[in-house]
Amino acid sequence: MMARETRVALLTATxxxxxxxxxxxxxxxxxxxxxxPSASVARGxxxxxxxxxxxxxxVGSLVLARLPTSAAAxxxxxxxxxxxxxxxxxxxxxxxxxxxxxxxxxxxxxxAVAVVRMKxxxxxxxxxxxxCGRLVDGELFLLGDAQLVSFDSRYFGPVRVDAxxxxxxxxxxx
Numbered sequence: 001m002m003a004r005e006t007r008v009a010l011l012t013a014t015x016x017x018x019x020x021x022x023x024x025x026x027x028x029x030x031x032x033x034x035x036x037p038s039a040s041v042a043r044g045x046x047x048x049x050x051x052x053x054x055x056x057x058x059v060g061s062l063v064l065a066r067l068p069t070s071a072a073a074x075x076x077x078x079x080x081x082x083x084x085x086x087x088x089x090x091x092x093x094x095x096x097x098x099x100x101x102x103x104x105x106x107x108x109x110x111x112a113v114a115v116v117r118m119k120x121x122x123x124x125x126x127x128x129x130x131x132c133g134r135l136v137d138g139e140l141f142l143l144g145d146a147q148l149v150s151f152d153s154r155y156f157g158p159v160r161v162d163a164x165x166x167x168x169x170x171x172x173x174x
Contacts, residue, residue: 032166034064034088036173038081040144040152041088044173048166057140057161061091062168065142071156078124080151088168089142089152099141099158100132106143106154107132114147116154129157140164 030050036043041062048064051057064086067075075081093099093108100107106114120126135141139158144150153159 032064033171034168036088038088038144039146040150041090041146042170042173045171046088046168046173047171048168050166051161051164054138054161056167057091057094057164059091059094059097062088062170063091063140063142064088064165064168065140065159066163066165068156068159068163071151074156075151078120078122080120086165087142087151089144089150091140092143092153093135093141093158095135095137095139097141098132098134099153101128101130101154102132108141114143114154117148120151121149126155129153129155131157138162 032048034046034048036046046062046064051063057063066072066086067081072081072083075085076083081087092106092113097109098107101116104116104118105112106116116128117126118128135158138161140161141153141158143154144152
């Protein structure tokens, strides 16, 4: 009888172990580890946690986000990023903040926060997001920390909250 109980316990433990190893393959994870090779924010490794509620995103949050389709195509064409690569950017403004691009600067709530470049590092013209007004619910204006080299909302406009894949926290950067 003892041998049977031992076998059942061993099989149960094995099943639990296999399920634990296989679960990440079939279940969505709430946490990812990503490497950022871009100069937009510090290069290095980041922990990215799922956004549990859009209200948790605030000015200063570092997010991993998908680019709008046209911006992603331009980023691929100009070799800024491979196709489908999400970006790490800092939330610079949320609804209902006012964002204006004027005199080659980004203004958020009437305060200059970033310079707008007319050309990228390769000398190619950049299209500027020409807008002045309040962000609407569900929009985020994203800026890179290294603003002189960042391809961000200055050039493609705000992103939707649902484009955010998660909130990033640095693990090891340089």
